[in-house]
Amino acid sequence: MRRILTYAQIENRFESFIYGQNDEPNRPPPVRQKHLVNNLISGSAAQKLLLFQVLPxxxxxxxxxxxxxxxxxxxxxxxxxIVFSTKIRKSWLPYLSSLTNSFHSLMLDKLPDQITAKVHFITHYPELxxxxxxxxxxxxxxxxxKHLYFKKLALRSSNFKNISFTLAKRHQLRLSWLLSHDCFYNLNDKSISTKFIKALELPIDTKRLLVRHKFDYPVYEECQTLIHNHVKFMRNSVFITKLLYQEEIPEFVLxxxxxxxxxSWILIVQHLQTVSFxxxxxxxxxxxxxxxxxxxLDECINILPHGLDIYSLNDAYFxxxxxRLTV
Structure with missing residues (x-):
């Protein structure tokens, strides 16, 4: 036992951590002492994946x-x-094979009591x-x-005499409503929290940029969130515009x-410098x-089709x- 932190300190770390606006919808439920003792973390797959991601x-x-x-x-x-990448190069597969074998060996050596069948299944991923x-x-x-929708519907309907009929009927009604919607087939941009803003209210550097691009107007329509091609653009989110050099270092914009x-909607972005990994x-x-x-809008989603968050630690930003990213 290393005794680095007490159970109370671990619980406090999980509860006090502030998630970014893009990660907040998948915020995992509180991790209690009983979860740590029983080696069973509650939450959905997306919540557990986010917890795994932000653990460091x-x-x-x-x-x-x-x-x-x-x-x-x-x-x-x-x-x-590598496994969760939208694009995977064939040259990565030998390296992935060595990683899966190393992980299998490390688990057998360091955590033999935590071995499950999935630890072995992961070694078949490269061939898959x-x-x-x-x-x-x-x-x-x-x-x-999809299964989660039916589980919630079963609990909320409180009708268990003919649960199959209830779920099928409710699902068909919902599907009919979606198909009748005007924007189901036509992907229209959906703006949220829209307002009109005067040019004088914009920051001076933003106003100069708009004038330089011949977008000089007295009033602009601004929104906090815009959904374009199923991608959510939120202010103060980070996007990747391109990958630089042979190392494919991401170039971030805020x-x-x-x-x-x-x-038409345009994005005013601030460039960020990638210091290191x-x-x-x-x-x-x-x-x-x-x-x-x-x-x-399309320039920001060529590499990664969703927004990212900035986390501040010890006066540094991450x-x-x-x-893994590639083109």
């Missing part, structure tokens, strides 16, 4: 004291980064990917999401404003630049990316 950020000041156990996390984190492509295209998460100009936190350390740019 929650325990950033004691993570280096875990020593050999930290190697297990790093090995599994790198496996997850070679035959069928990225697992994201055929994973069971969508089935679990979304400052979402403005409507000439019946912190292997302990498994996050990119970034710094703010004074450079602003105007981008369209962006946690789950998947």
């Amino acid at each position: 950020l929650i325990f950033y000041d004691v993570i280096d004291r875990l020593n050999d156990l930290m190697w297990i996390y790093k090995c599994l984190r790198e496996i997850v980064s 990917i070679r035959r069928n492509g990225p697992p994201r295209n055929y994973w069971c998460q969508r089935f679990e999401g 979304l400052r404003h979402i403005l409507k100009v000439e019946k 912190d292997e302990t936190l498994w996050s990119y350390e970034i710094s703010y630049l004074e450079q602003l740019s105007v981008m369209n 962006v946690n990316v789950l998947t």
Whole structure:
């Protein structure tokens, strides 16, 4: 027993951690002492995945004291980064095979009592990917999401005489309503928290940028959140615009404003500099630049089709990316 933190301190770490606006919808439930004692963390698959992702950020000041156990996390984190990628190169598969074998060996050596069948199944992932492509295209998460709807519906309806008929009827009614909606087939941009803002109310650097791009208007329509092609753009979110050099270092931008100009939405972004990749936190350390740019919606989702959050630790800023990136 290392006795690094007490159960009360661990519970407090989980409860006091502030999740970013993009991660908040999948915020995991509180982790109690009974969960740690019984080795059973509650929550959905998405919540557990987020907890696994931000674990080094929650325990950033004691993570280096875990020593050999930290190697297990790093090995599994790198496996997850490849397996969950939207694009996987064939050249990654031999390396993935060595990672899965290393993880299997580490679990047998360090945590033999925690071995499950999944620890062995993970060694078959490289061959599975070679035959069928990225697992994201055929994973069971969508089935679990659909199943969750039926489970909630069964509890809320409180009708168990003919549960199959109840679920089928409610699902058909819901599907009919969705199909009759105007935007079901036509993907229209959906803005949330929209308001009109005068040009004088914008920051001076933003106003100069708009004038330089010939978007000089007295009043603009601005929104806090915009849904475009099923991607949610929220102010103060981070997006990846491109990958630099042979190492494919991500170039990050921070979304400052979402403005409507000439019946189309544009993004005012602030560029971020990628300082380094912190292997302990498994996050990119970034710094703010004074450079602003105007981008369209599709420029920000070519690499990763969702927003990211910035976490501050010890006067430094980090962006946690789950998947390995490539083009």
